[in-house]
Amino acid sequence: MPLNWVLVLTTFLFCVGVYGVLARRNAVIVLMSIEIMLNAVNLNLIAFNGALEGDRLIGQVFALFVIAIAAAELGVGLAIVLLIYRNSFTVSLDEVNLLKW
Amino acid sequence: MQGLIFLVVAATSGFAAVRLVTNKNLVHAALYLVVTLMGMAIIFLLLTAEFVAWVQVLIYVGAVIVLLLFGLMLTRAQIGKTALDRQQRWVAGPVALVLFGVTAPVLWRFFDGRTISLDRQSGNTEALGTEIFTKFVLPFEVVSVLLLAALVGAVFLAKKD
Amino acid sequence: MDVNFEALLPELLLTLVACGVMTIDLFLPKEKRGLAFPLAFIGVLATLAAVLNLYGQNLTTLDGMFVVDRFAVIFKIIFCVAALLVFAVSQAYLNDDKDVPHGEYYTMMLFSLLGMLTIASSRDLIAIFVALEMISLPAFILAGIRKYDIRSNEAALKFFLFGVLSTALMLFGMSLFYGLTGATNLADISAGLAGRTDIDEVALLAILFLIVGFGFKVSAFPFQWWVPDTYEGAPIPVAAFLSVASKTAGFVGLFQVMFLGLGELADMWRPMFAVIGIVTMTFGNLVAIQQKQIVRLLAYSSIAQAGYMLVPLGVASATDGALNTQIIFSVVAYLLVYAFMETGAFAAATAFGRKTGKYLIEDYAGLFGRSPALAVAMAAFLFSLAGIPPFAGWWAKFVIFKTLIEGDGLVLAVIMALNTVIAMFFYLAVVKKMFVDKSEDTAAIAMPRSLAGAIGIAAIVITVGGFLPNLFGQLAENANFF
Structure with a gap:
């Protein structure tokens, strides 16, 4: 399978994730977009692993670590979102704006 | 196929x-x-x-x-x-498009012709395990502590008291 | 598969301490919660002792992933000392603020410190990434640790979103370098990039992605937007911790990747750092002038300081090892001094704020009449940050100027000099408020011994360091790879 097909998919998913982070209002959707970005990175790593010579599995190991850390980050992120919701009853990023210039 | x-x-x-x-x-x-x-x-x-x-x-x-x-x-x-969206939709769209437009062709051109070999022998899990627990044991241990820290921290933040 | 436990001793010890503080805090009755502070403090002292034991040694373990060399040891010392200072400042803060739990606070700081110690020794992309996350995740928790304060919540959310976004971007860059060279070990990446001429476009893109990730941690433009809000919303000692320790860790990661991994591509990333450094310092200084609140002022000032530390990378060379050594020397020297002056400034702001509850610069009027010692100490820190002799900050800036000029970065040196002058406006404005203006309130500012000790030690260090810069110079000289 050609490597560059996979890389185009990866880049596409990454950019969709970037759009999601920058454009969406709901904090949970932003978290989901981050997950898409991290998945794109994982696919990158696995694809490169398959394309490189040798028997090493560095790419897959890296991907496993990214999955573990992504899960941890999501846990912390949702805890923060819950905290905001409990104190101000909104998770809209537009309304979370007390601190100014 | x-x-x-x-x-x-x-x-x-x-x-x-x-x-x-x-x-x-x-x-x-x-x-x-x-x-x-x-x-x-x-x-x-x-x-x-x-x-x-x-x-x-x-x-x-x-x-x-x-x-x-x-x-x-x-x-x-x-x-x-x-x-739906914040006002930033009009900034985010172009940013994402530009990012894609710049990155994808560069990667396409550079990695053209390379293929991913799809015929690996069995035993992937064993090889992976050996790799993690010998070469990458430091990140593994750090990730374990990190998961502990994230767990404690997230529970602390989210609990009602 | 060799495991050199002596090399790993500081990290192992710190893990035990962190888990110990966390567990013991579970069983403490409410009145004794303050016990977390001495436990954490002594634990970090023990870790520092273990680090000093490794001074001067050169060990590699775990197949080249964990390296203890002079570079690593110097930074571990900086991290431990900064943590000790921040702990001393925190104790005063925590005793006032009943909302923040002692145990969780110190536990998170200890975990974050563990990540910092690890990154100083990591020479592999995976290890660096994991260590960076180890630093950041507890920091996110710390930013939001005042659970019922909406400003703290907001600070944590902004910090978190920026943090994970830049992590994802950095990872994309790392994956591209893996794809180019087939390795994640920095030495192997360097070997894999050597002599290749066809990779320019991809390498440029990958470097851009990487710089985003590190730029966030060192608060470089344009990734510094989280800094003022997070420093203002989080507890002040946490802001000090982020500003000093977390930023230094970001620089450590940056140096390792740029010099050890991507040294061949210095011609590519050099202009990027030159531009980013200049823009960062200018932005930080210009916006700082308009600030009315002391913590936001210090936040923008710390952004500018990060700019000063980034410009030396703008003269790096792919071939001249001596110049690169000089660059690392100058930034390490600046970081050494910065740790003390920045923590000191935040500590003084904490001391003032906890007694008066006021954080506006206006409120500092006449401080010299009320608490001369505190005013003098704060003035020392501000003078040092501004680069005014005879404090150590002047020498640190001088070293950077010298490096820029040696590396043919005359334009950069001039712009940095201009920025230093601009910065004096707001630093001196605070000093003038304290010494010249009068205030109605005449009560002295009392503070607990730990806080006074931290402020005093920081002030003495930067004063002595200003007269005897060789003390800092010799430490900084030790920190190099080449």
Whole structure:
């Protein structure tokens, strides 16, 4: 399978994730977009692993670590979102704006 | 044959990802994420990374999605339609497009002609395990402590007292 | 597969301490909660002792992933000392603020410190990434640790979103370098990049992605937007911790990747750092002038300081090892001094704020009449940050100027000099408020011994360091790879 097909998919998913982070209002959707970005990175790593010579599995190991850390980050992120919701009853990023210039 | 499967799954995942970031119904967004993540897992299987594929299903589709759905539920996400985007939509769109327009051709051109070998011998999990627990044992241990810290911290932040 | 436990001793010890503090805190009755502070403090002292034991040694373990060399040891010392100072400042803060739990606070700081110690020794992309996350995740928790304060919540959310976004971007860059060279070990990446001429476009893109990730941690433009809000919303000692320790860790990671991994591509990333450094310092200084609140002022000032530390990378060379050594020397020297002056400034702001509850610069009027010692100490820190002799900050800036000029970065040196002058406006404005203006309130500012000790030690260090810069110079000289 050609490597560059996979890389185009990866880049596409990454950019969709970037759009999601920058454009969406709901904090949970932003978290989901981050997950898409991290998945794109994982696919990158696995694809490169398959394309490189040798028997090493560095790419897959890296991907496993990214999955573990992504899960941890999501846990912390949702805890923060819950905290905001409990104190101000909104998770809209537009309304979370007390601190100014 | 694998190329064909890849194209179908890739198109599905890409479509689901786009629907995720553009639709108004938050629970639908979570379900689109499931499609995207499962698509990724299938591609990992295609690329002979079986262990990573199963970890992906277990952790992402299993735990992460459930966590996100709980998050949506506990923050009273409107199940119906909600207002869509912040004003930044008009900035974010071009930024994402430019990023894609710059990165994709560069990567396409450079890695042209390289193929992913799809004939790996069996025993991927064993090789992976050996690799992690010998060469990469430092990051492994740090990740364990990190997970502990994240666990304690997240529970502390989220609990009601 | 060799495991050199002596090399790993500081990290192992710190893990035990962190888990110990966390567990013991579970069983403490409410009145004794303050016990977390001495436990954490002594634990870090023990870790520092273990680090000093490794001074001068050169060990590699775990197949080249964990390296203890002079570079690593110097930074571990900086991290431990900064943590001790921040702990001393925190104790005063925590005793006032009943909302923040002692145990969780110190536990998170200890975990974050563990990540910092690890990154100083990591020479592999995976290890660096994991260590960076180890630093950041507890920091996110710390930013939001005042659970019922909406400003703290907001600070944590902004910090978190920026943090994970830049992590994802950095990872994309790392994956591209893996794809180019087939390795994640920095030495192997360097070997894999040597002599290749066809990779320019991809390498440029990958470097851009990487710089985003590190730029966030060192608060470089345009990734510094989280800094003022997070420093203002989080507890002040946490802001000090982020400003000093977390930023230094970001620089450590940056140096390792840029010099050890991507040294061949210096011609590519050099102009990027030159531009980013200049823009960062200018932005930080210009916006700082308009600030009315002391913590936001210090936040923008710390952004500018990060700019000063980034410009030396703008003269790096792919071939001249001596110049690169000089660059690392100058930034390490600046970081050494910065740790003390920045923590000191935040500590003084904490001392003032906890007694008066006021954080506006206006409120500092006449401080010299009320608490001369505190005013003098704060003035020392501000003078040092501004680069005015005879404090150590002047020498640190001088070293950077010298490096820029030696590396043919005359334009950079001039712009940095201009920035130093601009910065004096707001630093001196605070000093003038304290010494010249009068205030109605005449009560002295009392503070607990730990806080006074931290402020005093920091002030003495930067004063002595200003007269005897060789003390800092010799430490900084030790920190190099080449």
